[in-house]
Amino acid sequence: MTVPIPGPPRPTDPRGPDPRAAVAAAMAGLxxxxxxxxxxxxxxxxxxxxxxxxxxAAGSA
Structure with a gap:
């Protein structure tokens, strides 16, 4: 059995873009x-x- 390694998703990740990047960009607005x-x-x-x-919302999908 393989265990996934936590970390940012790869660009080809079917889950889509990393919501953490959106959070960082949003916080930069402050x-x-x-x-x-x-x-x-x-x-x-x-x-x-x-x-x-x-x-x-994107992270919970």
């Missing part, structure tokens, strides 16, 4: 948020929230 106008913060958090929800 970089330098402190230097941006306060009015832009809500939009930035909403984009991250949506991206994280999408990654969570």
């Amino acid at each position: 970089d330098a948020l402190a230097e941006r106008p306060l009015a832009e913060h809500v939009d930035a958090y909403e984009r991250v929230h949506t991206a994280l929800g999408d990654a969570l």
Whole structure:
């Protein structure tokens, strides 16, 4: 019996893209948020929230 080795999926992985990459990209959207106008913060958090929800849904499929 073979045991799968954990790690990022390979590009040919039938499960699709790695949701961890989407999480990292979403979190990068918060970089330098402190230097941006306060009015832009809500939009930035909403984009991250949506991206994280999408990654969570993709990971549970």
